[in-house]
Amino acid sequence: MKKIGVLVVDDSAFARKVLRQVLSKSDRIEVLGTAHDGLDALDRIMELKPDVITLDLMMPNLDGLGVLHALKRLVGVPVPRVVLVSMSDTHGDLAIAALREGALEIVQKPTSLANDRLYELGDELTRKVEAAAAARVPSLRRAGSRAYQAERAPLPTAPRHDLVVIGASTGGPQAVSSLLTALPADFPVPIAVLVHIPPGFSQSLAEHLDRDCQLTVVEAKDGLELRPGLAIVARAGMHLTFERRDGIFHARVGLAPEGYLHRPALDVTLKSAAEAARGRVLGVVLTGMGNDGLEGARATHRSGGTLLTQSEASSVVYGMPRVVWEDGIAAAEASIEDMPALLLEHL
DSSP: OOOOOEEESSSSSSHHHHHHHHHSSSSSHHHHHHHHEEEHHHHHHHOOSEEEEEEEESSSSOHHHHHHHHTTTTOSSOOOEEEEEEEHHHHHHHHHHHTTTTTTTTEEEOOOGGGGGGGGHHHHHHHHHHHHOOOOOOOOOOOSHHHHHHTTOOOOOOOOOOOOEEEEEETTTHHHHHHTTOOOOTSOOOOEEEEOOOTTTTTHHHHHHHOOOSSEEOOOOTOBBBOOTEEEEEOTTTTEEEEETTTTTEEEEEESOOSSSSSHHHHHHHHHHHHHHHHHHHEEEBSSSSSSHHHHHHHHHHHTTTEEEEEEETTBSSSHHHHHHHHTTOOOOEEEHHHHHHHHHOO
């Protein structure tokens, strides 16, 4: 079996050394080489033709975002998939911009004061490199355009659902942005958004979405009151559940329950939503690796809720939506471009 060819791009010699070592432990990965800045990376991509690059964001000469822009203009070589290795405390905003520009995964890099912790990233980095290698990168029509807004289905006068839950993983920031930017400010029910990203990045994701959307978008906080026209982004590293008091949903943010690969887990959020909304929940499962969301989707279906999934052709990784669709419990599927209209149709 052909190994996944990887190029490690980082301006730190120590980081390049460690990332090369941890990735080389996988029998599915071959580290083809390293690059010390963005310009060097572009030269090495043309020479080595890697399947995946691990990309630092803050580098001299050409930063990570500049590399992503340059990749769109590459001619004569396959465009590699990109896994970011970034520090959330200082580069969160830039990292989310990079994810929305086409990077597929992100691994949280320790600060310069904790360089030895780079060795602890091995399992996560290897898993995400392998996921990126299996991903497709579809070209998306910009959902927030005026023409696309004009195609939007009319808002329902009496929604059948009281809460919308949207979940995604690999390729999620792009997909979520495509969907939310097509929804109107007067969307009639609250929306909860869950994306698998490392702790420290969800606040930046919420801020980016809030700038681009007609909806109000904020990071979830414990006790936050949900309302129509508001979308909350699950806090990375914490589970998102719901409590309903006097007909109003409130977000609950915490570490429990244990035993899930992801925190937040879509399974946990969907199950809680189905219970709090007494079945009047609309779940939307977008692109992502793995099967998180299947348990929660089944609970949603049993309670009388509705499920929609992103189609295979428009998914970066057809994992999370596939398991729900193949389980036979989704009401419909659509490309990410057509998902806003489908959501409104089933709302």
